[in-house]
Amino acid sequence: MRPLKFLLIKEFKQIFRNKTLLPMIFVMPLVQLLIMPLAADYEVKNINISIIDNDHSTFSHRLSSKIAASKYFRLIENEQSFKGAYQKIESNEADLILEIPYRFEENIYRTGSQQVFIAVNAINGTKASLGGSYLSSIIRDFNGSIQPEIKFSAPSSPLKRIELSAINWFNPYLNYKVFMVPAILVILVTMVGAYMCGLNIVKEKEVGTIEQINVSPIKKHHYILGKLIPFLVIGLIVFSIGFFIISWGVYGIVPQGSLLLLYAYLALFLIAILGFGLLISTYSETQQQAMSVSFFFMMVFILMSGLFTSIDAMPAWAKVIAYANPVTYFIEVMRMVVLKGSTFQHITQHVLIMLGFATLFNVWAILNYRKTA
Amino acid sequence: MGDIKWACTERLNSDPMVDVSVQNISKTYDEGTVKALSGISFEVEKGELFGIVGPDGAGKTTLFRILVTLLLADAGEAMVNGSDVVKDYKEIRSKVGYMPGKFSLYQDLSVEENLKFFASIFGTTVEENYHLVKDIYVQLEPFKRRRAGALSGGMKQKLALCCALIHRPEVLFLDEPTTGVDTVSRKEFWEMLKRLKSEGITILVSTPYMDEATLCERIALVQEGQIMSIDTPDGIIARYPDQLFAIKSDNMSGLLRDLRAHPEVASAFSFGEYHHITFTDKQKIAEGASSFLATLSHHNLEMHTITPTVEDCFIQLMSHDGR
Numbered sequence: 269m270r271p272l273k274f275l276l277i278k279e280f281k282q283i284f285r286n287k288t289l290l291p292m293i294f295v296m297p298l299v300q301l302l303i304m305p306l307a308a309d310y311e312v313k314n315i316n317i318s319i320i321d322n323d324h325s326t327f328s329h330r331l332s333s334k335i336a337a338s339k340y341f342r343l344i345e346n347e348q349s350f351k352g353a354y355q356k357i358e359s360n361e362a363d364l365i366l367e368i369p370y371r372f373e374e375n376i377y378r379t380g381s382q383q384v385f386i387a388v389n390a391i392n393g394t395k396a397s398l399g400g401s402y403l404s405s406i407i408r409d410f411n412g413s414i415q416p417e418i419k420f421s422a423p424s425s426p427l428k429r430i431e432l433s434a435i436n437w438f439n440p441y442l443n444y445k446v447f448m449v450p451a452i453l454v455i456l457v458t459m460v461g462a463y464m465c466g467l468n469i470v471k472e473k474e475v476g477t478i479e480q481i482n483v484s485p486i487k488k489h490h491y492i493l494g495k496l497i498p499f500l501v502i503g504l505i506v507f508s509i510g511f512f513i514i515s516w517g518v519y520g521i522v523p524q525g526s527l528l529l530l531y532a533y534l535a536l537f538l539i540a541i542l543g544f545g546l547l548i549s550t551y552s553e554t555q556q557q558a559m560s561v562s563f564f565f566m567m568v569f570i571l572m573s574g575l576f577t578s579i580d581a582m583p584a585w586a587k588v589i590a591y592a593n594p595v596t597y598f599i600e601v602m603r604m605v606v607l608k609g610s611t612f613q614h615i616t617q618h619v620l621i622m623l624g625f626a627t628l629f630n631v632w633a634i635l636n637y638r639k640t641a
Numbered sequence: 642m643g644d645i646k647w648a649c650t651e652r653l654n655s656d657p658m659v660d661v662s663v664q665n666i667s668k669t670y671d672e673g674t675v676k677a678l679s680g681i682s683f684e685v686e687k688g689e690l691f692g693i694v695g696p697d698g699a700g701k702t703t704l705f706r707i708l709v710t711l712l713l714a715d716a717g718e719a720m721v722n723g724s725d726v727v728k729d730y731k732e733i734r735s736k737v738g739y740m741p742g743k744f745s746l747y748q749d750l751s752v753e754e755n756l757k758f759f760a761s762i763f764g765t766t767v768e769e770n771y772h773l774v775k776d777i778y779v780q781l782e783p784f785k786r787r788r789a790g791a792l793s794g795g796m797k798q799k800l801a802l803c804c805a806l807i808h809r810p811e812v813l814f815l816d817e818p819t820t821g822v823d824t825v826s827r828k829e830f831w832e833m834l835k836r837l838k839s840e841g842i843t844i845l846v847s848t849p850y851m852d853e854a855t856l857c858e859r860i861a862l863v864q865e866g867q868i869m870s871i872d873t874p875d876g877i878i879a880r881y882p883d884q885l886f887a888i889k890s891d892n893m894s895g896l897l898r899d900l901r902a903h904p905e906v907a908s909a910f911s912f913g914e915y916h917h918i919t920f921t922d923k924q925k926i927a928e929g930a931s932s933f934l935a936t937l938s939h940h941n942l943e944m945h946t947i948t949p950t951v952e953d954c955f956i957q958l959m960s961h962d963g964r
Contacts, residue, residue: 274761278750285749476745480804483709484762485735 271486275494283498289464293502297456297510302518304452305445315399317341318353318362325373331384331410335366340402350387357389364388364399376418438524438607445519450602451575453510457503457534458569458595461541462548462562465499469549470558492634496542503538504531515606524609530602533615536622537598543629544594550636569595594625659720660812660843661685661708666717668703668866677703678866680717685845685859690838692857693847694951700866701847702742705816708845709739722811722843735763738810740801742817742847748790752781755789756803763808773840774803777833795826802833806842813837815846819853831856851952862955869958874951881949881957883907884923886930887915890939899937910956917953 283289317335321328336343344362347353356362367385369375375382386403390396439446472478481491515521523530545562552558571577572586573595579587590596597618604610612619661684668678678700685691693701706712708721710730718725724732746755756778760767771778777799784792789800798818805813815834819827831853834844846857854860855874862869862877870877890896897916900909909918920933934942949957 270764271762274758278747278754278758281754282747282749475748476741476743477747479711479741480739480745480759481762482711483734483737483739484759485731485764486762 272490272494275486275490276497279494279498283502293460293506294509296459297453297506298514300456301449301452301510301514305448305519312395312398312402313340315341315364315395315402316344316356316362317364317366317399317403318344318347318356320347320350320353320365320367322370323368323372327373327376327414328368330414331368331407334410335403335406338402338406340399354387357387360389362389363392363395364403366403376414380418446521446607447603448575449515449519449521450606451573451599453507453515454537454573454595454598454602455570455575456510457507457538457598458541459566460499460503460506461538462545462566462569463559464502464545465495465542466545466547466549466552466558466562467555468499469495469546470552470555473549473552474554488634488638492546492637495546496539499542499545500535500538503542504534507534521606523606525605525611529612529615530605533598533601533605533619533622536619536626537594540594540622540626540629543626543633546633547629547636550633569593572596573599575599594622597621658686659684660687660689660722661691661845662720663704663708664718666704666707666714666719668700668707668712668714676866678707678714681863681866681868682717683861683868683871685843687843688838688841690834690844690846690856690858692854692860693845693863694849694851694854694857694860694955695847695863696849698865699863701849701863702816703866704863705739705814705845705847709737709814710734711739735808736811738805738808738813740798740805740813740815740818742820744797744801746789746797746801746804749788751786751788752792752800753785755800756807759804760807765808767807770807770809773806773809773837776836777803795822795830798822798826798830802830806837810842812843812845815844817847817849819848819850827853851950851955854951860951862951862958864955864959870954877951877954878949881954883919883957885947885949885953886918886920886944887912887947888918888942888944889915890937890942892939896937896939899939903936905933905936908957908960910953912952915947917947917949919957 319332319335321332332343332346335341341364344356347356350365350367353362353365353367357365365385365387367387369382369384372382372384384407386400388396388400469478472481511523516523544565548558548561548565552561568589572590572593574590575595579590579596582590601610601615601618604615608614663684664682665680666678666682667676667680669676681700681704693704695701703712707714708719708726710726710733713727718727720726721733722736724730724736726733747758750758756767756774760770781796781800781803784796789797792800802815802818805815819830822830827850834846834856838844848854854862857874859871859873860877861871870880872880888896888900893911893916897909897911900906900916900918905920905922907919907921909916930944934944
């Protein structure tokens, strides 16, 4: 174990001397966790709507002002014709058009029903679908509010309605940050593991110091452990900073589950992802190569992990990729343990799968390292 | 210490004085398309300062990397200090010192830290073998807190030598240790090697500089993966087959052209101030050089006999092989 001690001392000295790496390790979690959750938000606000009111009645005015009063919509100048409103969409000033037909109020009183026309600019898919559904819900609401008034005139429309009220568990206010912050923390830890460890080893290859180590009695597993342990420690530190200072301190996300369980899973995940970094380093000759390869996998890891988009909503082939992605499991475990307070029994499968990843990556990397050196 | 080891290690080679033995080592790159070494064989005795001399691309680095167990040969066998480079690679790694041609110490560690680190990974301390590196290290001492990456070329090489020596290796492999180092430092470096030799360490050194060849006890001249000649530098010079002349005039480039076109001239090469030439007919020149000079229409012609250098021998061997 003595050689390992010397390797670790050397490694930590080098890390603490690195003028780029060290600030990255400590500033990255702060910046990413403080800024990203505030900006990356699913709620769409400031949807520009253009209303063509062909009726100019009390009802049509009430509908317009109801929409304008909502925090999601911004009423832009009312147009007199659909053509004019459509030009607004083309010039990107309007996202939605609502056309209220002529005799809107009169038809409601007379027949009890009336249709309005909604046109949505679907260039930005999220904005379009959310804007459309916000608007529909406002109209539905409006519909409910005018029911008592038209009941007198419309003879046969008995008011039979089932009211649904939902309670959101584990994140009662559907706070986006509660959902995102733990997951972003996972991405940070992944970066430390997949980038830093791999690049560090490739740097030794590039500079040639690995040859000096190879022509020495140092054992391969000592050398590999000497590389994994420092980055395991850094991963734990980055996670702790993000978890206690930012997630808990700033956002007030109090973990529901056991911290010990969370840290045990984190350590397991780090071993797996460090093994992945190691694997990349055995296939790369230069830092540039290692960087490009890790970047490619990071993109897949981030986008196919259920971080932003629900895995359940993915097509079948994409689900296969998502479930072959170690990041997916840690994000799930984070959300389960932190938000739901899940215990070991609930995440047994996740633990087994991550054990599999850790073994696969590390064994593969060590075998390949032997072959090339 | 070395003697005890000799007694208890079984060796294929019967001669106890042989420390490094290379038998028919071949190595190709890129699936056999590039030949780096083709069937090299030689032996180095214990405590010898052995030089591998050859131009860039001759296969010197490949040979060293095979001997220090970083590379596997395609064919052939090699023994270093009684251990097979393939079977007993682990033993070799603890008893050889290797200084690669490219500076490969930790640039972000200081001089002192590098030395300590390399001592510790060999399970020893700087203090234990300080006497070996003392002469060199005293020159580095004023900069011991400086990062290795910030040292000058010569200082880097000295530090690399210290780090390769600090575990007191039985055999030291130095791959082009003086390439890119100034003349004064080069001279110092060779003096250090001579002192190390007196410690009983076998030293293999490769160099592209022919003038350094004479500083070795024995040299192997290599070219395109083959050994052209192995002998002491004097022995190699003594084997030079022709009488060599040095010639100069006012117009050196014109002279070289004329000499090469001259029917009586066997070879002509530019060598700094003079051109070195040999003749097809030795007898005729011995009788009268002036008649030859008269055939050249050059001003201030001057010609005299000289003893060849290793470089002359190298060129002679190369052109002999090539044609």
